[in-house]
Amino acid sequence: MFTIPKKPGIELKEKKPDARQFAVIPLRAIHDKKLTRGDLINLMALCSYCSPNGFTFVAYSTLAKLRGCSPQYIGKSLKKIERLGYFEMVRSGYTGLRGALKRVIYDSSLTSEDQVSISNH
Numbered sequence: 001m002f003t004i005p006k007k008p009g010i011e012l013k014e015k016k017p018d019a020r021q022f023a024v025i026p027l028r029a030i031h032d033k034k035l036t037r038g039d040l041i042n043l044m045a046l047c048s049y050c051s052p053n054g055f056t057f058v059a060y061s062t063l064a065k066l067r068g069c070s071p072q073y074i075g076k077s078l079k080k081i082e083r084l085g086y087f088e089m090v091r092s093g094y095t096g097l098r099g100a101l102k103r104v105i106y107d108s109s110l111t112s113e114d115q116v117s118i119s120n121h
Helices: 027-031 037-047 060-067 071-083 112-119
Strands: 087-091 101-104
Touching: 027 037, 037 060, 037 071, 037 101, 060 071, 071 087
Parallel strands: none
Antiparallel strands: 087 101
16 A cells, blocks of 8 residues: 655754854944944944954844844945945845845954955964
8 A cells, every 4th residue: 555655844943042242343433423322233233243354244134123123224324334434345245145245344444355364364
């Protein structure tokens, strides 16, 4: 007698707990009167997703979920923060797949290539 095998189920991966413990931000941001409290918190949220050398792929939608606000608010705030020189867009992202590659600028005298080479030593 032939039995029909069970339909394979899709196993959902358990969401890993958030392992982030701290965020390193550019010190000059603390004293910058051009940043609002919200801008400073958004910069801290961005920095909390950075690698040790200051690079991140975090999407605005992820930051919006973390902050409990709209992606439009995050986008407007981060455009201002980028214009003030706290981070730069290194490479565009892919909608729905990955955010743009961003580099937080801790030391304005270093290029993104310098930061990568320093972190590899």
